[in-house]
Amino acid sequence: MNVKMQLIDTHVHLNFEVFQQDFASVRSRWQEAGVVHLVHSCVSPSEFSSIQAIAARVPELSFAVGLHPLDASEWDVDTSKQITELATSDSKVVALGEMGLDFYKADNYEQQLLVFEAQLEIATDLNLPVIIHCRDAAPKLKEVLRHWKNLKGERLRGVMHCWGGTPEETQWFMDLGFYISFSGTVTFKNAKDIQASCKIVSPERLLIETDCPFLAPHPKRGTKRNEPSYVRYVAEHVSALRSEAIEVIAAQTTQNACQLFGLTL
Numbered sequence: 720m721n722v723k724m725q726l727i728d729t730h731v732h733l734n735f736e737v738f739q740q741d742f743a744s745v746r747s748r749w750q751e752a753g754v755v756h757l758v759h760s761c762v763s764p765s766e767f768s769s770i771q772a773i774a775a776r777v778p779e780l781s782f783a784v785g786l787h788p789l790d791a792s793e794w795d796v797d798t799s800k801q802i803t804e805l806a807t808s809d810s811k812v813v814a815l816g817e818m819g820l821d822f823y824k825a826d827n828y829e830q831q832l833l834v835f836e837a838q839l840e841i842a843t844d845l846n847l848p849v850i851i852h853c854r855d856a857a858p859k860l861k862e863v864l865r866h867w868k869n870l871k872g873e874r875l876r877g878v879m880h881c882w883g884g885t886p887e888e889t890q891w892f893m894d895l896g897f898y899i900s901f902s903g904t905v906t907f908k909n910a911k912d913i914q915a916s917c918k919i920v921s922p923e924r925l926l927i928e929t930d931c932p933f934l935a936p937h938p939k940r941g942t943k944r945n946e947p948s949y950v951r952y953v954a955e956h957v958s959a960l961r962s963e964a965i966e967v968i969a970a971q972t973t974q975n976a977c978q979l980f981g982l983t984l
């Protein structure tokens with residue numbers, strides 16, 4: 720691998736128990752793999768302190784704050800204030816999320832919508848990008864984002880993370896100005912829709928991520944724990960799908976991540 724190649728893993732969960740034991744070696748492996756920056760996602764305000772602590776000791780890591788749709792029941796009168804306070808007091812906060820809609824097996828549609836829109840409001844007020852989680856909910860998500868785009872214009876921007884949609888759905892979100900991020904799922908043999916989507920994303924909208932510790936990419940699929948260094952397998956696969964050199968994919972996705980999250984390397 721070209722030592723000069725720089726990659727950004729735009730979606731990690733390193734505060735999980737599975738990384739406690741050997742964090743230092745996980746970190747040296749991502750450094751060796753060329754991962755120069757990571758964006759830590761957040762599923763619940765209960766994680767704020769653990770994520771903030773990691774960001775404080777890892778200079779190449781910034782983070783998001785938000786509430787995941789599957790945890791929407793955690794939302795209460797203070798949540799909006801808590802999110803705003805952390806987002807405005809810690810300079811390492813670069814986004815709000817992950818937020819969105821997850822209708823797979825869920826029965827709390829109304830609450831998910833309420834919590835999603837409350838966070839879109841904070842993000843556009845603070846002019847921060849959003850990290851969107853979307854599962855079995857693309858049509859509704861498009862409708863909500865369209866509404867907020869009309870309301871807030873350029874202040875609404877963000878990424879469809881761990882993207883699993885069809886090319887048609889991909890186009891909806893690109894038309895709304897969103898970035899599209901591919902994870903290990905793009906490397907899975909049967910992921911025909913995801914691979915077809917990956918081919919049509921415009922170069923200036925393409926991002927990569929691991930979503931670790933979940934969804935380890937091929938050839939690490941089946942290993943218990945995904946980790947940031949494996950983002951290079953995602954980059955390799957994206958490069959093969961798009962028939963472009965991995966150096967080109969690395970340069971594009973790194974530049975895009977810097978653009979969206981306002982990072983300087």
Ligand SMILES: [Zn+2]
Binds near residue numbers: 817
């Ligand atoms: Zn995530």
